[in-house]
Amino acid sequence: MRRRTLALTLALALLTGVVAGCGAQDGSSPSAPTQTGADENGSGAAPQNTGDTAAPEDSDGGEKLAAVQELNLLLFDNRVYSLDTGASHNPFEWHILGQTGEGLFRVFADENGFDVRELAGAESYEISDDGLTYTFKLRDHNWEDGAPVTAQNYVDAFVRVHTPENAFTYSFFYQDIVNAAEALAGAVPPTEIGVRAVDDKTLEIKLTAPAPYFLDKLTLPVYYPVRADLIGADTDSSWGSSIEKTISNGPFKFAEWVRDTSVTLVKNPEYWDADSVRLEKVTLTVVNEDSTRAQLFNAGQLDVVSGAADYFATWKAQADAGEIVRVERFNGRLARLDFPWEGGTTGLTNNLKIRQALSLAIDRQEAVDLAFNGLQLPAYGLYPTGVSISGTPVRELVSEPLTELAAQYVNDDAALRKLFDDGLAEEGFEGTRADVTLSFFTTDVVESLKVLQEYIKQTWETKLGINVNIDLVTDQGLAYQKMLGFEYDVAYSNNISTDYNDPYHWASIWSSTGGTAQYFGGYNSPRYDAALSSLAAESDPAKRAEIYAELERILVAEDYQIVPIYYSQLEYFAQPYIRNFDFTSLVSPYEYSRAYIVEH
Amino acid sequence: MGFLKYALRKLGLMVVTLAIIASATFFLVNAVPGNPIAARTLRMPETVKAELYAKYGFDKPLWPRYVITMRGLLRGDFGMSAVYEGDTVPNIIASKLPVSARLGLQQMLVGVTLGILLGVVSALKNGRAADFAIIALAAFAVSIPQLVFSLLLQKFFAGAKTGLPIIGWSGFKSTILPTIAGAFVYTSFYARLMKSSILDVIGQEYIMTAESKGISGFRVVTRHVLRNAFVPIITYLPMTVAMCVTGSFFVESVFTIPGLGYYYVKSVQQRDLSMVMGLTVFIAALLLAVVFVTDILYKLVDPRIRLERAGKR
Numbered sequence: 009m010r011r012r013t014l015a016l017t018l019a020l021a022l023l024t025g026v027v028a029g030c031g032a033q034d035g036s037s038p039s040a041p042t043q044t045g046a047d048e049n050g051s052g053a054a055p056q057n058t059g060d061t062a063a064p065e066d067s068d069g070g071e072k073l074a075a076v077q078e079l080n081l082l083l084f085d086n087r088v089y090s091l092d093t094g095a096s097h098n099p100f101e102w103h104i105l106g107q108t109g110e111g112l113f114r115v116f117a118d119e120n121g122f123d124v125r126e127l128a129g130a131e132s133y134e135i136s137d138d139g140l141t142y143t144f145k146l147r148d149h150n151w152e153d154g155a156p157v158t159a160q161n162y163v164d165a166f167v168r169v170h171t172p173e174n175a176f177t178y179s180f181f182y183q184d185i186v187n188a189a190e191a192l193a194g195a196v197p198p199t200e201i202g203v204r205a206v207d208d209k210t211l212e213i214k215l216t217a218p219a220p221y222f223l224d225k226l227t228l229p230v231y232y233p234v235r236a237d238l239i240g241a242d243t244d245s246s247w248g249s250s251i252e253k254t255i256s257n258g259p260f261k262f263a264e265w266v267r268d269t270s271v272t273l274v275k276n277p278e279y280w281d282a283d284s285v286r287l288e289k290v291t292l293t294v295v296n297e298d299s300t301r302a303q304l305f306n307a308g309q310l311d312v313v314s315g316a317a318d319y320f321a322t323w324k325a326q327a328d329a330g331e332i333v334r335v336e337r338f339n340g341r342l343a344r345l346d347f348p349w350e351g352g353t354t355g356l357t358n359n360l361k362i363r364q365a366l367s368l369a370i371d372r373q374e375a376v377d378l379a380f381n382g383l384q385l386p387a388y389g390l391y392p393t394g395v396s397i398s399g400t401p402v403r404e405l406v407s408e409p410l411t412e413l414a415a416q417y418v419n420d421d422a423a424l425r426k427l428f429d430d431g432l433a434e435e436g437f438e439g440t441r442a443d444v445t446l447s448f449f450t451t452d453v454v455e456s457l458k459v460l461q462e463y464i465k466q467t468w469e470t471k472l473g474i475n476v477n478i479d480l481v482t483d484q485g486l487a488y489q490k491m492l493g494f495e496y497d498v499a500y501s502n503n504i505s506t507d508y509n510d511p512y513h514w515a516s517i518w519s520s521t522g523g524t525a526q527y528f529g530g531y532n533s534p535r536y537d538a539a540l541s542s543l544a545a546e547s548d549p550a551k552r553a554e555i556y557a558e559l560e561r562i563l564v565a566e567d568y569q570i571v572p573i574y575y576s577q578l579e580y581f582a583q584p585y586i587r588n589f590d591f592t593s594l595v596s597p598y599e600y601s602r603a604y605i606v607e608h
Numbered sequence: 609m610g611f612l613k614y615a616l617r618k619l620g621l622m623v624v625t626l627a628i629i630a631s632a633t634f635f636l637v638n639a640v641p642g643n644p645i646a647a648r649t650l651r652m653p654e655t656v657k658a659e660l661y662a663k664y665g666f667d668k669p670l671w672p673r674y675v676i677t678m679r680g681l682l683r684g685d686f687g688m689s690a691v692y693e694g695d696t697v698p699n700i701i702a703s704k705l706p707v708s709a710r711l712g713l714q715q716m717l718v719g720v721t722l723g724i725l726l727g728v729v730s731a732l733k734n735g736r737a738a739d740f741a742i743i744a745l746a747a748f749a750v751s752i753p754q755l756v757f758s759l760l761l762q763k764f765f766a767g768a769k770t771g772l773p774i775i776g777w778s779g780f781k782s783t784i785l786p787t788i789a790g791a792f793v794y795t796s797f798y799a800r801l802m803k804s805s806i807l808d809v810i811g812q813e814y815i816m817t818a819e820s821k822g823i824s825g826f827r828v829v830t831r832h833v834l835r836n837a838f839v840p841i842i843t844y845l846p847m848t849v850a851m852c853v854t855g856s857f858f859v860e861s862v863f864t865i866p867g868l869g870y871y872y873v874k875s876v877q878q879r880d881l882s883m884v885m886g887l888t889v890f891i892a893a894l895l896l897a898v899v900f901v902t903d904i905l906y907k908l909v910d911p912r913i914r915l916e917r918a919g920k921r
Contacts, residue, residue: 090693097648175660177648192653249694267692267703268874269777269866295775296861299759303774307767485642485879524651 071606073286074585079600080311082301083271083292091265092248093232094168097177099505103596104271104292105229108256110157110279112144112211115227116599117590121337122394122401123509125227129157129257130211139218139547144211149280151235152256159205161233166203166213168239169230178230180523181507184219217544220398220552221510227595228507233257259285259601269294286604305581312582312589312598317456323581335580338385338393340506340594342514345464345571346529348494353447357497361431363568365424366498367410368417369471370464376574379460383579387572388414390560391511394575394593397556398549402511405553409565410572421471428472445475449496451487453480460573461500491527501528502576506594511556515540518563518570531569536562584608611907618903622896629892630681630885634674637881644690644879664690664882677885686886691878697886700871705853707777708860708867712852714787719794720848724841726795727802732829734807743803746796758789758862775864786863790856794848801844805837812836843902850898854891 087100096105106114112130115123127133131147149157169179170191183189186202202214215222235255239247248254251262259281260273273290276282295301298316305313305323313323327334345366347357356362372386385393389408397405417423428441437444446468450461465476479496481487490496507513517524519540520532539558546552563569580591585608590599643666649657661667665676665687680687686697723746730742766774766785773782809815810833818832819825855869868887875883 089691092693095693172655172659173663175652175656175663177652179656180651180653183653189653193655246694249692253694266866267695267700268871269864293775294864296864297759300762300775300862300864303763303767307774309774483640483642484647485640487642488646489641522651523653527650 071587074605074607077287077605078289078291079287079586079589079603079605080304080309081290081292081598082310082313082315083269083294088271090248091251091254091262093229093234094165094174094176095248096229099595099597102229103598104273105232106258106596106599107260107273107290107601108254108258108262108276109229109232110149110258111229111232112162112226113223114599114601115592115595116602117592121591121593122396123227123592123594125224125509129233133223139220140215142213142215142222143206144213146209146211147280148209149257150278152261152276152278154278155235156208157233157257158208159211160208161235162211162231163203163205164236165231165234166201167198168234168236170198170201172198176230178228181225181228181230184215184217184222184225186214186216218547219544220547220549221508221512224508224510227509229595260287260290263289281601284602286602287600290600305583308583311586312580314578314580320579320581327581331584333582333584333586335582335591336383336577337580337591338593339576339578339597340392340394341502341504341576342387342390342392343384343460343500343502343573343576344387345573346499346501347569347571348496349530349532349569351494351530353495353497354444356431356435356437356444356446359431359435360568361427361434363431363571365427365431365472366468367568367571368414368427369424369467370414370571370573371418371467372414372573375460375463375467378463379456380574383577384574385577387575388564389572390564390570391514391556392506392575395506395511395514396509397511397553400549402553402556405550406511406557406560409557409561413565424471425473428474441473442475445477446497447479447495448476448498448500449479449481449490450500451481451484452500452502453482457500464573488527494530498571499529509594511560512543515543515556515559529569531563531567533562533567533569536567614907615904618900622900625896626889626893627678630678630889631674633885633888634677635670637879637884638670638673640879642879644881664688677882681885681889686889687882689875689880689883691875691880691883695883697883697890700883700887701868701890704855704866704868704871707865708855708869709853711783711786711790711859711865711867712855713849714783715790715856716794716848716852718787719791720798720845722791723795723798724802726799728806728834730799731803731806731810734803739803742799746799749792750796753858754789754793754856755858755862757792758786758859761785761789762862775862777863777865782863786859786865789859789862794852798841798844801840802837805840806833809833809837843906846898846902847895850895854894 084100087098088104089098089101090096091101091105091108093105093109096102110129112128112133113125114128115125118124127147129147129149130144133142133144135142144159146157146159146162151157166182166185168174169176169182170188172179172192172194179192183192187196187200188202190196191198191201202216204212206212213222219225238255246253251265254262256262256276257279259276259279261276262271263274264270264272270291270293272292275285275288279285293310295304295310298318301310301313301316302319304310305316323332324334326332347363347366350358352358357366372388376382376384376386387408388410389406391402391406393401393403395402425441432439432441432444448461448465450457452458452461461478465478468474468476479490481490491499504514504517516522517528518531518533518536519525520534520537525531536559539555539562543552543555546555564572582589585606587604587606588600589603591597592599643664645660645664645666649660652660658667665673668676677687689695689700726742726746730739733739762774762785766772771781772785776782777786815828815832818828823831855867855872857869857873859865860867860870872884872887872891875887
């Protein structure tokens with residue numbers, strides 16, 4: 009009995025975890041056809057306080073506002089650990105903190121689902137010609153208690169993040185800033201970092217090298233202004249552990265937080281753009297079971313639902329009939345396979361030709377059709393859909409390096425086998441392909457991913473005539489041990505989300521000195537590192553795109569270090585009476601500060 | 609005097625048991641590789657990583673950590689959650705135990721009462737259709753997984769038709785389905801216990817005596833059978849109370865109830881060592897305290913134990 013309970017529990021937790029993990033990443037606006045507010049101000053333009061004058065009782069686009077402006081959403085379980093912006097480290101926390109806080113920028117979604125950065129806490133900014141000094145003019149706005157938001161509040165936040173004793177997960181994130189790395193290493197006091205308050209309303213940030221993606225990094229709530237007068241000591245880790253120990257300067261403020269259960273937000277009347285905020289209350293609730301989610305959604309007690317795949321067919325039909333809204337969008341994630349660069353269970357996948365054969369054997373379209381009913385996008389490169397270079401979607405500038413090669417090899421078993429055989433010969437393997445058994449490491453128990461992994465295994469077994477063992481490890485601790493010890497020949501991985509809207513985030517993961525590559529196979533290529541560091545001197549978007557293309561080609565189509573499988577897309581269903589609800593994709597899953605509900 | 613010595617010995621035993629439980633939990637949890645913060649250190653600079661490990665004590669070897677943990681437990685300091693920034697065991701118990709306790713007690717009240725009633729009926733109708741029906745029902749109730757039962761209740765009895773909330777924990781109405789969801793486990797256990805106990809009592813000579821004295825069947829049952837048959841029930845009840853207040857994972861999970869059971873299982877999954885330690889020790893202490901009190905009361909109440917002692921002297 010106990011064992012069954014444990015197994016069920018584990019399965020349940022992983023399921024909700026993974027589903028939630030996918031569930032919150034992406035999207036678009038369910039109200040795309042009638043969307044009015046979110047994009048009006050355009051990218052980068054400062055939205056004026058008077059820009060949206062519609063009072064709550066006004067009609068918008070010919071529709072009457074509902075009397076009750078309350079939104080009910082899912083709170084993704086297992087993920088909201090702290091309401092402290094500095095300590096926050098996942099999209100589920102950022103989603104909430106992004107609604108209760110206000111940084112220099114806010115992110116909305118455009119009609120195609122791409123993230124759009126807008127000025128928010130900052131009224132304007134200037135970047136020096138050398139690209140090293142960023143000066144932000146802050147908007148006149150207040151905290152929920154009426155105190156003004158000052159540049160010093162931002163400085164305090166940056167200092168907190170760079171105080172090593174605080175050990176914040178995302179402390180690594182702003183190392184572009186002067187002395188940030190040194191402060192974290194304990195070489196200089198955190199107050200020495202290159203962030204200062206020129207005056208109450210002017211914030212200056214100095215970088216060590218030009219970083220064209222730096223503004224995009226400022227969409228993450230980690231650096232959001234804090235009130236040092238309320239926090240007390242920098243190392244007080246109980247800040248953010250309850251709603252009493254946090255304070256809002258954003259569109260909403262906290263009304264209640266029941267750990268593991270629900271978060272309730274109410275409109276913050278002190279917010280500078282409170283006129284644009286029409287929702288009075290937003291309740292986010294943990295719902296673990298798919299059937300419960302479905303029941304709540306069907307009863308109108310949940311306004312947006314995801315992660316209840318069994319019900320999708322019914323909902324799709326309802327959406328086709330116009331009763332509800334279906335949203336399908338990318339979410340800035342890449343599902344891929346990693347190879348150990350050195351070591352591994354058999355060591356065979358250290359061989360380039362073997363990696364190449366394994367990568368090119370997979371029919372990605374067939375795989376996603378089979379496992380996800382075609383929802384996911386087949387991937388032939390590194391940068392997920394949704395990522396942009398200076399505002400231009402990356403795929404308009406950089407084409408995927410594997411597309412043609414994959415088409416050429418995918419049905420040519422003889423060529424694939426030859427590649428594999430040549431690889432075996434190079435490795436001095438005694439025996440034939442039939443004697444090869446590769447260990448395929450995975451941590452996923454979600455049904456669709458099992459189908460995918462089984463498909464890949466069978467593909468390799470059929471096309472290459474080798475044996476593949478799926479090594480399923482569901483315990484996170486054990487999984488990390490395996491990852492770090494390279495105890496696999498090939499590993500399935502979908503564990504990175506995009507932290508900021510620039511391909512640099514993805515390219516830098518495989519840098520040999522970044523500290524992350526060791527988790528994903530320990531890639532170590534001087535050529536790749538050199539190309540990556542050449543980016544530092546380059547601020548021209550076209551030139552940057554070229555370097556990004558080169559990096560992607562080296563990693564995916566020359567070294568075959570990773571096997572891209574698909575770019576994640578997610579499916580949401582939303583009630584038909586919600587407007588201006590943005591599914592942002594990269595940092596936070598939702599943005600609803602301008603959302604409202606029409607009469608229904 | 610003999611009694612005090614007995615109580616002290618029991619108390620001592622309880623402390624030793626608790627220490628063993630705490631140690632076993634510590635080593636078991638630590639025997640599993642990995643820790644709750646590994647995932648967060650992925651991109652951390654080395655110094656920050658070291659600070660983080662130091663913050664939660666993972667920088668030290670096992671034995672010093674064991675000493676620190678045990679010393680902390682003695683002082684009532686359970687340490688800080690490594691997952692929920694700034695959370696402590698007393699915080700969690702204070703916020704979550706009352707919820708689980710209320711749910712558990714309601715479930716128990718309904719379940720045990722029903723169980724006793726069914727047990728009586730079943731014993732009195734022993735071997736007849738009603739008896740078989742009740743025993744079959746009890747077997748069914750105990751074998752249906754709580755997760756499934758909760759979901760079924762939710763699907764068919766929550767919503768607009770009945771006015772019962774689908775999820776949540778506010779007001780009496782929201783407690784009805786979760787109470788039913790967890791009640792039948794007690795029902796089947798207590799029904800069977802009650803039945804066998806009554807049958808046992810009915811076979812005793814003093815019942816035959818009572819019957820032969822011409823006391824009416826009803827009076828025999830109420831005055832002689834039930835009173836005596838309740839003894840095992842009363843023995844089991846305190847333990848049931850202690851167990852039920854600590855919550856139920858599945859019911860709390862399905863109905864989104866902010867209880868201890870759900871949190872406890874999650875903290876194990878997340879390898880939140882200090883919380884697992886703290887909660888385990890707390891729950892163990894609660895159970896041991898109940899056992900202790902039961903033992904003492906039992907000794908005070910049960911004349912046979914006293915007589916035995918007196919006889920020995």
